[in-house]
Amino acid sequence: MDARRNNILKEIVETFIKTAKPVGSKALCDKFNLSSATIRNEMAVLEDLGYIEKNHVSSGRVPSEEGYRYYVEHLMEAEKITGSDMLKLQKIFASGELELSDAINKCMEIISDITNYTSVVLGKSSKDNNLLQVSIIAINSNQVVAVVCTDKGNVENKMFNIGDNININELIKTSEIINKMLAGTPIDEVSMRLEVDVKPIIKRQIKQYETVYNIFYDAFNDFVAGSSNIHIAGRNNIFNQPEYNDISELKRLANKLDDEELIEKVAENDTDEKKIKIFIGDESEFDPNVTIIRKKYHINGEEGTIAVIGPKRMDYGRIVSLLEYIDEKLDSRKDENGK
Amino acid sequence: MDARRNNILKEIVETFIKTAKPVGSKALCDKFNLSSATIRNEMAVLEDLGYIEKNHVSSGRVPSEEGYRYYVEHLMEAEKITGSDMLKLQKIFASGELELSDAINKCMEIISDITNYTSVVLGKSSKDNNLLQVSIIAINSNQVVAVVCTDKGNVENKMFNIGDNININELIKTSEIINKMLAGTPIDEVSMRLEVDVKPIIKRQIKQYETVYNIFYDAFNDFVAGSSNIHIAGRNNIFNQPEYNDISELKRLANKLDDEELIEKVAENDTDEKKIKIFIGDESEFDPNVTIIRKKYHINGEEGTIAVIGPKRMDYGRIVSLLEYIDEKLDSRKDENGK
DNA sequence: TTTAGCACTCCTTTTCTAACAGTGCTAATC
DNA sequence: GATTAGCACTGTTAGAAAAGGAGTGCTAAA
Numbered sequence: 089m090d091a092r093r094n095n096i097l098k099e100i101v102e103t104f105i106k107t108a109k110p111v112g113s114k115a116l117c118d119k120f121n122l123s124s125a126t127i128r129n130e131m132a133v134l135e136d137l138g139y140i141e142k143n144h145v146s147s148g149r150v151p152s153e154e155g156y157r158y159y160v161e162h163l164m165e166a167e168k169i170t171g172s173d174m175l176k177l178q179k180i181f182a183s184g185e186l187e188l189s190d191a192i193n194k195c196m197e198i199i200s201d202i203t204n205y206t207s208v209v210l211g212k213s214s215k216d217n218n219l220l221q222v223s224i225i226a227i228n229s230n231q232v233v234a235v236v237c238t239d240k241g242n243v244e245n246k247m248f249n250i251g252d253n254i255n256i257n258e259l260i261k262t263s264e265i266i267n268k269m270l271a272g273t274p275i276d277e278v279s280m281r282l283e284v285d286v287k288p289i290i291k292r293q294i295k296q297y298e299t300v301y302n303i304f305y306d307a308f309n310d311f312v313a314g315s316s317n318i319h320i321a322g323r324n325n326i327f328n329q330p331e332y333n334d335i336s337e338l339k340r341l342a343n344k345l346d347d348e349e350l351i352e353k354v355a356e357n358d359t360d361e362k363k364i365k366i367f368i369g370d371e372s373e374f375d376p377n378v379t380i381i382r383k384k385y386h387i388n389g390e391e392g393t394i395a396v397i398g399p400k401r402m403d404y405g406r407i408v409s410l411l412e413y414i415d416e417k418l419d420s421r422k423d424e425n426g427k
Numbered sequence: 428m429d430a431r432r433n434n435i436l437k438e439i440v441e442t443f444i445k446t447a448k449p450v451g452s453k454a455l456c457d458k459f460n461l462s463s464a465t466i467r468n469e470m471a472v473l474e475d476l477g478y479i480e481k482n483h484v485s486s487g488r489v490p491s492e493e494g495y496r497y498y499v500e501h502l503m504e505a506e507k508i509t510g511s512d513m514l515k516l517q518k519i520f521a522s523g524e525l526e527l528s529d530a531i532n533k534c535m536e537i538i539s540d541i542t543n544y545t546s547v548v549l550g551k552s553s554k555d556n557n558l559l560q561v562s563i564i565a566i567n568s569n570q571v572v573a574v575v576c577t578d579k580g581n582v583e584n585k586m587f588n589i590g591d592n593i594n595i596n597e598l599i600k601t602s603e604i605i606n607k608m609l610a611g612t613p614i615d616e617v618s619m620r621l622e623v624d625v626k627p628i629i630k631r632q633i634k635q636y637e638t639v640y641n642i643f644y645d646a647f648n649d650f651v652a653g654s655s656n657i658h659i660a661g662r663n664n665i666f667n668q669p670e671y672n673d674i675s676e677l678k679r680l681a682n683k684l685d686d687e688e689l690i691e692k693v694a695e696n697d698t699d700e701k702k703i704k705i706f707i708g709d710e711s712e713f714d715p716n717v718t719i720i721r722k723k724y725h726i727n728g729e730e731g732t733i734a735v736i737g738p739k740r741m742d743y744g745r746i747v748s749l750l751e752y753i754d755e756k757l758d759s760r761k762d763e764n765g766k
Numbered sequence: 767t768t769t770a771g772c773a774c775t776c777c778t779t780t781t782c783t784a785a786c787a788g789t790g791c792t793a794a795t796c
Numbered sequence: 797g798a799t800t801a802g803c804a805c806t807g808t809t810a811g812a813a814a815a816g817g818a819g820t821g822c823t824a825a826a
Contacts, residue, residue: 112788123800128789146788146806187586220566227559227580235574235582241566243574245582247526324685327678338677339666346663451819462769467820485775485819769826774819781814789806796799 110148167405200322205398234307449487506744539661544737573646694732
């Protein structure tokens with residue numbers, strides 16, 4: 089892989105990213121001041137190396153997954169963010185009004201807008217959250233709301249209908265016991281501790297302790313279950329990508345974007361958390377026909393993942409730059425509040 | 428419109444609903460023991476009346492919007508729910524464990540599953556909610572969560588980063604003042620009353636009253652804004668309907684399903700709230716190529732709308748029966764808790 | 767009132783052709 | 797040795813032509 093060959097591969101990848109059409113030898117003549125025959129010879133080598141492919145014997149070349157991989161590792165240059173793009177993103181941070189997670193969501197919506205890809209924000213994992221307190225709020229004599237709050241500021245609430253046999257004061261009393269005993273407990277252990285530590289105690293003090301116990305059990309369980317918090321922006325942008333031009337393909341991808349378990353896997357599996365990671369085609373579990381570019385963030389104890397999903401023919405340089413820019417902005421925000 | 432003509436129209440509509448293919452005269456011969464020529468004559472009349480249409484001079488007939496309208500008003504029979512469908516729905520109500528809104532969402536998910544249409548639940552409108560209380564929960568010295576709760580059991584929470592200049596006790600004190608003064612106020616008036624009634628008072632008692640005021644203002648505002656609560660199930664079922672067989676059509680519909688303002692209009696505009704309403708094609712603002720069947724519910728003060736969105740060639744009888752069945756089940760639940 | 771018969775229309779599918787883009791290879795050239 | 801012109805070859809695409817079919821409207825007879 090000498091310099092010229094690298095440049096030809098780079099040109100092929102980038103042209104294909106722009107046009108979505110196979111790249112022929114003639115198209116590159118001018119750029120390199122070479123005849124199409126020479127380009128063809130080089131292309132044959134690149135094909136032997138596995139970096140580009142043909143759809144049929146007389147079609148232009150298309151980058152293979154290996155080709156994209158080589159491109160992002162050796163050839164890609166970070167693209168400068170255009171003024172108008174930067175402006176749109178800056179606005180979000182300028183006012184400082186938005187809460188962190190809202191700001192991140194907004195950012196990714198803008199990225200989806202300007203790039204025509206789909207964005208995912210995976211935030212607020214319930215991992216590493218500890219119980220701060222649970223409160224009981226009485227709506228009326230039949231209904232109460234249990235509000236569970238963690239030390240990272242995640243709050244979930246759940247309403248319960250209670251019968252006449254339960255006294256609200258008993259619920260409040262129980263909540264106080266729980267707060268005294270379990271505050272600081274990792275939220276995913278609370279249910280267990282509730283059973284082991286709290287149940288025996290309220291058994292002695294509360295008449296309908298089974299029912300009361302169940303209410304709190306449900307409230308905590310709901311917290312763990314409802315805490316995945318996925319935000320997807322530009323879901324319908326897949327309709328704009330020429331590679332997804334048949335309905336069964338679109339349907340498959342749309343279904344995958346609705347599959348929360350699958351989306352959550354986007355955040356999984358990594359070694360170097362700080363770096364932007366690129367999954368091309370089969371490299372991710374999501375779908376062989378997409379690329380996922382993702383960045384993890386950790387800010388003021390809140391952690392999460394932002395990712396962009398698009399065709400393998402994705403504008404890698406641009407997305408990497410945009411994600412880096414956002415990360416930078418988020419970092420500066422950490423400094424503000426860290427003080 | 429004598430009986431035979433009605434029956435022919437009914438047959439045409441129902442056959443088209445099943446097959447999605449234009450209905451020719453021969454297809455009906457057996458059913459009516461008439462020659463195709465006779466059916467053709469009747470069809471010509473039905474076409475003159477505007478109830479059916481041809482795609483081209485020698486195609487079979489397709490119901491027009493007027494035809495569907497006539498069908499649902501005069502010809503349609505409620506379809507008996509099959510055992511397995513009923514079983515699936517009964518399971519939801521049998522346990523009684525699920526909260527009302529969860530149960531409704533689950534129901535509509537099942538309806539989407541078994542029918543291949545898209546379902547919408549519009550619930551928890553913030554209308555007619557009155558402030559019950561606002562609580563301040565301190566996460567740490569820099570962060571607090573404001574929890575707003577209404578008399579209908581709707582709860583929203585919002586986290587705030589506070590600087591050193593604000594004392595948490597001042598926030599708690601302010602929350603107590605608000606609770607004393609504004610409990611029972613319609614939630615959409617709270618912001619206004621906060622400005623007019625509360626602000627002058629805390630101005631005297633609280634040092635950083637501007638900042639404190641803003642926090643509560645934001646918290647209440649967020650409640651109103653974030654209270655639309657739309658739940659869509661079977662969003663991707665549009666991919667399974669043969670009428671939506673081109674990508675631009677799918678894209679248009681997918682975008683509309685993502686447009687919350689548009690979806691909210693599904694609940695608008697009605698006279699007789701109790702009845703199931705059917706909007707065929709242009710009759711709704713949503714899209715000329717769909718039918719929307721909707722039912723409003725009012726249970727224990729919670730109100731909302733459930734709706735099914737599908738092609739105009741929708742299985743009207745089945746959907747109407749299913750929605751009625753759910754409504755019935757919900758009603759029986761009202762009795763339980765109303766006691 | 768119903769029906770058999772028939773001409774007619776338009777859609778759909780298939781087949782065929784021509785144009786085209788791009789390749790690989792060979793032999794000549796720099 | 798690298799580059800290039802030339803050429804045969806291949807697969808795609810677009811369009812035209814042809815064939816088949818489904819279904820209609822109309823007429824005249826039952």
